Amino acid sequence: MSLPAGQPVATGKVWFVGAGPGAADLLTVRAIRVLARADVVLHDALLTDAVLEWAPAADLIAVGKRCDGASAEQAWIDRALVDAARRHAVVVRLKGGDPTVFGRLDEEIDALEAAGIDWEIVPGITAAGAAAAAAGHSLTRRGVARRVDIVTPRIGRGEPGHEGDASGGWADGLSPSGTVVLYMAGRVAGRCARTLIARGFSPDTPAVAVRAASWPDQATERTTLAAMARGGLAVDGRPIVLLVGRAVAERRALDAVRRQFEGDRLIAAEPTPVVVG
Template sequence: MNQSHNTLGKVYLVGAGPGAADLITVRGAKLLAQADIVFHDALVEPEMLALCPRATLVPVGKRCGKLSSAQHFINKRLVDAAHKYQTVVRLKGGDPMLFGRADEELSTLKDAGVEVEVVPGITAALAGAASIGQSLTLRGVSRSVAFITLAQATENPVFGEPLANPSADTLVYYMGRKDAARIAQQLIEQSPNHGANTPVQILESVSTPRERQWSSTLFELAAGKADQWFDSNSPALIMIGEALRENKVTQSQNIVESKTKAA
């Protein structure tokens, strides 16, 4: 619906979730159905775009390592759209507030006097844990989880050095495919909580029909055993930690019993 010259539309930053169209929130799906225009990431599934029957669809890229629209250009288009349309949706993969550069879009829209609302989505780490049926936390084993990305906030992403010593028990790396072996090697060498035998779970295109999984250890990952397995066209999630070990329940019980005896 076109706006009058004296009013501004509202912009919604909507989390598309990890991939599957039916994992978007009910609020997000309702907004897609009402939207006049939708600016969507490249990773958004076609089935989800079918939820926007009345909207003008505008792809804006944002696939790590691939050609995409410059962030400042996306910001400007959102402001311009608010002058023309009543309901504007910026559909972002996963959750808008996690590695989604939502802060830049929020700041630009607020500075322009445009009303904006964030609708959260399921981030890939949670969908990945659900897919493999293994919790990221575990009593006596993992009390903390870190979400990490090595991608820098530039228009042409570059990858920095892996974090030398992440303090969390379970580590989840987003957009870490190119640095997977280096991440593993550095953890083995420098992290007291993540030795060579630490379990690793890698998921690509989580929650979609194209989902693939690779299960091994930090030693195998450091040796480059996953390098040829990766599909450069699919988003990958690297999860590392003892909570991902298959015999984790027995492991947790043993740790708790050991602490009880020591006390």
């Protein structure tokens, strides 16, 4: 891989831009405007060509980083960003979803700061939101789920525990009173389900697996923790997000939970007569 030649500039600026989950019209207006001005775009592997068309004038550099981690060396990417910013005014580091979610953003920011290069983040639609939209569910729901946890069981290469974290420490603090959104968990869905059950989640907790949200091959599969604990999930290399919790129950079951809640609330909130005078 080599960088395209450019006239050296004092220093350019690097924009960390969220590419969204895949569909070319799920980027922000700001992202599209920055891409339109980009001289160079260093992009992850898991992006549609249609998204890259928002940067018609830019040199495109695939840095080969897939969402599941197979990648160009991070150190190479860090160096390439610094180098690009020394040659070009507008450098875009285009990351899938939102750059701040499992995006290894800090390593790249650290490299830029060490080199005195200016940077800015343009947020994107993270896979959790895209998956919720695909499944037709809210992640929060009154009386059902008042928190959302975005979590991954995956430990990156070089991190402590990478060789096999059987402790289920990733599940610390998760609660059945919320919605758990699991990233990078497709291949280990069975183990994740068993961990959650062992930590107090009911085996019949509903789950929806959303594969390739917003892509033409998007697919959703409705399941439960018990079913996943038994059989895992069929995976085929496409990205998967798992939504787990009562907020993603089938509508009829969800309505029953909500009616129950509203009933309780009505009783609890029985108005106290106000006596005037």
